[in-house]
Structures are given as structure tokens and as C-alpha cells.
Amino acid sequence: MEFPIVALVLLIVAIALIGALFKVPGPAGRYKARRLMTENEAEFFGRLVVALPDHYIFPQVAMTALIEAASSNKKTAHSDRLRIAQQRADFVVCDRSCRVVAVVELDDRTHSRSKDEIRDGRLQQAGIQTVRFQSTSKPGVGAVRTAVLAAVAVEDGSTPGFAVSASAEKVGQPQSVERILTAEAGRWKPSVPRPPADSHQ
Numbered sequence: 001m002e003f004p005i006v007a008l009v010l011l012i013v014a015i016a017l018i019g020a021l022f023k024v025p026g027p028a029g030r031y032k033a034r035r036l037m038t039e040n041e042a043e044f045f046g047r048l049v050v051a052l053p054d055h056y057i058f059p060q061v062a063m064t065a066l067i068e069a070a071s072s073n074k075k076t077a078h079s080d081r082l083r084i085a086q087q088r089a090d091f092v093v094c095d096r097s098c099r100v101v102a103v104v105e106l107d108d109r110t111h112s113r114s115k116d117e118i119r120d121g122r123l124q125q126a127g128i129q130t131v132r133f134q135s136t137s138k139p140g141v142g143a144v145r146t147a148v149l150a151a152v153a154v155e156d157g158s159t160p161g162f163a164v165s166a167s168a169e170k171v172g173q174p175q176s177v178e179r180i181l182t183a184e185a186g187r188w189k190p191s192v193p194r195p196p197a198d199s200h201q
Helices: 002-021 039-051 074-084 113-125 141-156 175-183
Strands: 056-062 067-069 088-094 100-107 130-134 188-190
Touching (some): 039 056, 039 100, 039 141, 067 113, 100 113, 100 141, 130 141
Antiparallel strands (some): 056 088, 067 188, 088 100
């Protein structure tokens, strides 16, 4: 009777050792660090900091931290949340009270113009203007400051219109983009209540 018991114990120990050797990651998973910004983005971040000393600059901000679905229809709101769930803003510009005043995007060749315009339209619905620069032709500090402060003026209501790319004026939107923006009208709002605008220095 002792031999079967010893054999069973050895079998259990062997199974435990094999399991330890080929252990599958548990619910916690396995992760490694990644860079917050590319070298190109980090260099441009430095330009923004110098260009806007009276503002805070936050890189790689989730879109869900900036806007949220405003539809009263639960199914539509859920669908809208999924549309932006994986999106991030390259840089968010805030005033000294941490009120969002503009989003800055550094576009490269992977960007889709129509998708960018839809995304900009969603931010605009929530009162957030977008300024876009081309990564291959980044402007100097002075031009960056002028473009971003122009968007701040739009956001504050002192200048009508929509902030455009610093490198080129937008031409007519594709019909599909216009249809999407029209269909989504009123479906986006800021993720947090926006306090009254302070005077910008």
C-alpha cells in the first residue's frame, strides 16, 4: 500500500514542477515599459513648452479624458464611446487653471485626412479647437505660439471659425466626412464641466 501512495506523491510533485517550468501568465499578464513619445514628438514637445510658457502641455492624452458621448440614447452613447476608446491626442494645451484650451497634433504620413477631420469635429463639438502641424516641416517657436494662441482665441469665443493646420488651409471636406459630422452633431461634450475662461496673459 505504501508504494502507490509514494508514487502518487511523486506524480503530484512532478506535475507541480512541470507547471512551474511552463507557467502561463496569470490574470496580471506580462508588461514592459514603452516610450511616452517618439524622438520627433519629444523635440516638438520642447518647442511647445518654450512657445507657451503661460500654459501647461500634456502629451499623449486619451480622448476619453477630453470628451465623452452626450447622446441620451444608451445604445448610441455606447457606440460613440467605442469610436474614441483607442484614440489619443498628441498634446493637450491647458491654461493655468488646467482648463483645456486646445489640442495640438503632429501629423505624419500615416494620418488620414478624412479621419482627422472627423476627430477634429468631435473635439470642436465639445468646444476644443485642434491645431495641426506637419512632422516633416515643423514651424519655429514663434509660429507655433501664433497658431496655438489663435486656436485659444477661437475656443474663448473672441474669434469665430475653426483652427486650421499651420501648414496648409483646408479645402472642401469630403462628402462622407461632412455626413458623419452632421450625423454626430450634438453627440459629444467635454468629459468634465468646463469652468469659465480666465483672461489669458
